[in-house]
Amino acid sequence: MKRNWDLIRNILCALEEDRFVEYVRSGGLSDKETQKFTDLKSGRIDTESLEEAKKNRRNEIWLHVELLIDCGVIQNTQFDREGVNNNYRLSMQGHDFLEDLRNQEVWDKIKNQAFKSGAKLTWTFITAAAEQIVQRLASI
Known part of the structure; x- marks a missing residue:
C-alpha cells in the first residue's frame, strides 16, 4: 500500500x-x-x-x-x-496537524512545494512545510 x-x-x-x-x-x-x-x-x-x-x-x-x-x-x-x-x-498532536492541513490553500501549497523541490510527501516534510507556509500567510 x-x-x-x-x-x-x-x-x-x-x-x-x-x-x-x-x-x-x-x-x-x-x-x-x-x-x-x-x-x-x-x-x-x-x-x-x-x-x-x-x-x-x-x-x-x-x-x-x-x-x-x-x-x-x-x-x-x-x-x-x-x-x-x-x-x-x-x-492533541492530531488536532494541531489537521489545523495545518485543513486549509485547502495551505494543503495545495504543501503539495506544490514538494513537487517543485522533488521532495517526497513525508511526515517530516509536511509538518515543516506547513509551519513555513502558515508563518508566511500569517505575516501577509
Missing part, C-alpha cells in the same frame, strides 16, 4: 467532524467516485462493483488509521475495524 496523504487528510477531517463512522461505511468514496459506477444512459448503478470499491477503500482507510495511530495522531479506545462504533479520536 502506498501512503495516501489526501486520504489521511480526509480521515482526520471525518474524525474531527464526528462523521467517521459514516465515512468508513461509505468507503470514503466521493460523489464523483461513486458516479463512476452509474451507467449514464440507463442511470443504473453497478452495485456489485460499487460495493467492491467501497470494500477496497475501507481496507485502505483502516491501514491508514493504523498508521495514524502509530504516529500518535489518532488514539483509539477500542479497535473496531468494522467501523460500527467511533472509538477513535484525534490526539
Whole structure:
C-alpha cells in the first residue's frame, strides 16, 4: 500500500467532524467516485462493483488509521475495524496537524512545494512545510 496523504487528510477531517463512522461505511468514496459506477444512459448503478470499491477503500482507510495511530495522531479506545462504533479520536498532536492541513490553500501549497523541490510527501516534510507556509500567510 502506498501512503495516501489526501486520504489521511480526509480521515482526520471525518474524525474531527464526528462523521467517521459514516465515512468508513461509505468507503470514503466521493460523489464523483461513486458516479463512476452509474451507467449514464440507463442511470443504473453497478452495485456489485460499487460495493467492491467501497470494500477496497475501507481496507485502505483502516491501514491508514493504523498508521495514524502509530504516529500518535489518532488514539483509539477500542479497535473496531468494522467501523460500527467511533472509538477513535484525534490526539492533541492530531488536532494541531489537521489545523495545518485543513486549509485547502495551505494543503495545495504543501503539495506544490514538494513537487517543485522533488521532495517526497513525508511526515517530516509536511509538518515543516506547513509551519513555513502558515508563518508566511500569517505575516501577509
